[in-house]
Amino acid sequence: MGRDLSALFDPGSVAVVGASDDPAKYGHAIAAQALRANGRRPVHLVNRRGGTVLGRTAAPSLSAIGETVDLAVVSVPAAGFEDAVDEALRCGARAIVAITAGFAETGDAGRARQRVVAARVRAAGAVMVGPNCLGLADNTTDLFLASDTFTPGGVALLSQSGNLALELQLRFRPHGLGFSRFVSLGNQADVTLVDLLTDCARHEGTHAIAVYAEDFADGRAFAEAAAAAGKPVVLLTAGRGDASARSAQSHTGALTTSADVVTAACRDAGVELVATPRELTVVLAALHGARRAAGRRVAVLTDGGGHGVIAADAVETAGLTVPELHQPTQDHLRTVLWDQSAVANPVDLAGMGEQHPGSYAESVAALLTAEETDAVLMTGYFGGYAAADGGLGGGGSALADAEQAAARLIAARHRTTAKPLVVQSMYPASPSCRALAAAGIPVFSATEDAARALAATAPRPPHTGVTPLPRPAAPLHECGYLPTRSALRAAGLAFPVAREVHDEPELLAATQEFAGPYVLKALHLLHKSDAGGVALGLAGPAELRAAFREMHARLGAASYCVEAMADPTDGVELIVGVHRDPRFGPVAMVGLGGVLAEALHDVAFTLAPVTAGRALHLLRGLRTAALLDGARGRPPVDVAAAAAAVETITAFAAAHPELAEIEVNPLLVTPHGVLALDSRAVLA
The missing domain is CATH 3.40.50.720 (NAD(P)-binding Rossmann-like Domain)
Incomplete structure (x- = not known):
């Protein structure tokens, strides 16, 4: 509660x-x-x-x-x-x-x-x-205990910056946004951001929650509260750089930045993450009318080819699509537009708007009702046609009157559909655009803002929420290669057979227990490959003994590990790791692994522990996911087994808070299952 x-x-x-x-x-x-x-x-x-x-x-x-x-x-x-x-x-x-x-x-x-x-x-x-x-201030209870006055509205702002609240006040005004509550967080000695977010989530006068936070304190609790809010939560945060990776001792740590962690937490919790006060305003303006698109297909309407092409690019950059309109829609548009108009998408009035502003309204009506569109972006000159007739200020000219009549028609058409309509105009403060804004249609001066607004209304994958942490297991007191390997094996992760050896007699005894080819590893080295402490593909006892003598002469390790070498044919090497973030707790990383893990940087992040279902989604989202399904005649690998291994590794890490980092790299995924070929851990 x-x-x-x-x-x-x-x-x-x-x-x-x-x-x-x-x-x-x-x-x-x-x-x-x-x-x-x-x-x-x-x-x-x-x-x-x-x-x-x-x-x-x-x-x-x-x-x-x-x-x-x-x-x-x-x-x-x-x-x-x-x-x-x-x-x-x-x-x-x-x-x-x-x-x-x-x-x-x-x-x-x-x-x-x-x-x-x-x-x-x-x-x-x-x-x-x-x-x-x-x-703080609460406009719903007439409580004013801050130095400034805040316009009433439905947004609760929880902020570590007072000046940011003043900037948002100015940015909100053109969009009809205001504040239900404002709270300056201060040092959070008692009441925390999580306490306030939870309370605002159940506050009837609050319809969306905006957060500016530099220090989450308990970031995991923030993500849990946001996931349970049941209202839009929009986060603007600072300090998401990569400084946290400077002291990392594993690939996982080196590849994990603060930005990755915050982004993963927001995605898991369903939080809209923004980078600037302007973007925060854009997203809130888009969500203000509670309209959500059923899909990601956008129709672009313009009265100038340049604006249309730029808007289409911005829409696609925002992760949406601009599909060609179906033939019935194009045929209908041709009946209301003149011959030179383009009707495929973008729809370009090609100058007709200046002669007949009502063509905007007719086109918007057609695009909002088209079954192949989920949202409409109207871009360019609308709002400025009156200037050509000397009536930009609404002075009663014929063109000004026609444009404002078109705005009223657009607003009326918009009310009859649930699809989002967003407008970008060179003249956002014009009477016509103000009429659209008053009708709940977001109006922006920048094309990229309009595209971002539509992206905020587009459907998102159902957020997974935050999987609860398991009860802590008995702590590990050693994190060397063999103890870590042994603990992961006990948790259910498969490894090749292996033996620890200290000298040549023990080395040769290992060859009597299992057949080659062999792998030889020098122990007590965190990055064994980088130090030349790994020898692969040793065919038999003679090659193994020669490799041992050379490696021991060079490294002088106290002990070594002899392992049966797995067959990498038709396999894909993954990396699975967990890095313990001081604010968000264990954060999992999965991606393409092996010795090129850092160079390829094809990884995905999420809060740990990770269910197999969630792991499967992350693996399918990698840039190189096609490798998992087979490429150039190779057979597909057992992705379900890989996902189960991710669940095992991340659950183990989450149950051991004494671990700062743990990773399995590579995790070899073949058509027949998975094998962990190497692991490393670092105690906090």
């Missing part, structure tokens, strides 16, 4: 501790905003000097108010913060908004102070946002 945050968003009363008449102080802005809703609930202003603040009598302390305070906003210097929180709790506060800075963001000492305060808040049964936050 999540934590009860009702006192945070709809308190019975509010007190602003640190309220001030000084406009330079944050307590002034918060107090002014809080008083905007004075009729909804009692609002008390507290200033240690008493007197008046903003024309209201100020209490010198919370205790002096003489009644219970449900929510206290604390905006005082750090030296007085703990005392203010303690007094708020004594006065019955169930919620605290901690504006005060100077805690975890300053280092270990501040982090320790913060932990103590948070523990006292929880012990009292209260909740606290912050410290080091910029406040």
Whole structure:
């Protein structure tokens, strides 16, 4: 169910501790905003000097108010913060908004102070946002405890940046978007992003949740909450570079970046991941009308060939298609357009729009009803035709009137269908385009934004959610090659027969137990191949002994492993690994493996553990997936066995939190099953 945050968003009363008449102080802005809703609930202003603040009598302390305070906003210097929180709790506060800075963001000492305060808040049964936050607002309950005013709407914004909220306010306005709630996350000492996301998911006034986060803290819990939200969750995050791979000790670690992890978590949880505030706005605008396309087929409508071709390219770049229209649709379009118009897709009015703006409406109606289309993108000059008649401002010219009449017809046609319609215009602020926007049709100035908006409405593979972590198994205390191999074998992963040897007599004894060809590996080397510690295809005892003498003279390893060499004929080598991310926990990687794993970089990521069904989907999504089904006359390999092996490896890794990294590379997949040919692990 999540934590009860009702006192945070709809308190019975509010007190602003640190309220001030000084406009330079944050307590002034918060107090002014809080008083905007004075009729909804009692609002008390507290200033240690008493007197008046903003024309209201100020209490010198919370205790002096003489009644219970449900929510206290604390905006005082750090030296007085703990005392203010303690007094708020004594006065019955169930919620605290901690504006005060100077805690975890300053280092270990501040982090320790913060932990103590948070523990006292929880012990009292209260909740606290912050410290080091910029406040919150809830337009559905008239609670205004941030320095700025937010336009009402259906988007809840949970953000680690206050300035970003101001930018989104500006970007939202042309699209008719607004905020149900705004929360500045601050240091998340008590109330976390996950707590807030869970609460917004059940908030009736919130229709979509926008998140800006630089630090997820518990990223796995975030993904779980987002997957269960039942509402669109759009994430803008920073710090997704590859710095985390610099200290990696395996191929898996070297190939796994923060961006890969976040992308995988968002895909698993069904979160829309965006890169900029502009893209965040585009996606929310597209989702605002709750329209979803049934497929990925887009019809492009334009009155100029250049705009049409550019839009078609943008649509395909966004992962959608621009198919040729069926003959009945083309025939119908020819009855409403003139001879020079192109009707295959893109549909180009070829100048007819300037003579007859209503042709846009007729074409949109045809494209929205065509069975071979799932969405329509109208692009180019619509909105600007009135300029040619001197009436861009809607001054009553014939062309301006005709264009606005066309906009009304387009809006009416749009209301009769569930298909998404998106518009890109050179004149997005024109009266005609504003009329479209008012009717719930997203209008953008950039072609790539329109294409991205349509991509947001397109069907996505059902998100898998986050598979729960298994109970921890007995921890591994050794992670050398043989202990790791043995543990994976016990978990159900097949390996070739092998023996550890220390000298030539033991080497020759191994040849009596199983036939060649053989593989010889020097142990206690993490990257055995890179160090020249692997010899393959040794036909018999003589070749094996010669390889042993040469390798031992060069490396002087304490022990070696003799293995039966698997037959790679008709096989495909995969890599399967798990890297433990500090925020998201175990993250699995599957892809084309062998010695070229890093060079080829054909890999896919997902949160671990991975079910066999999910593994099969990932394997089928690789660029080189055709190799699994046979190529150039080779037989198909046992992909189901490979998927089962992925499940075994990732479940094992997820059950061993003491492992920082583990991988099997190569995992040889043949037409008859799988064999793990090498493995490595690194203890955290």
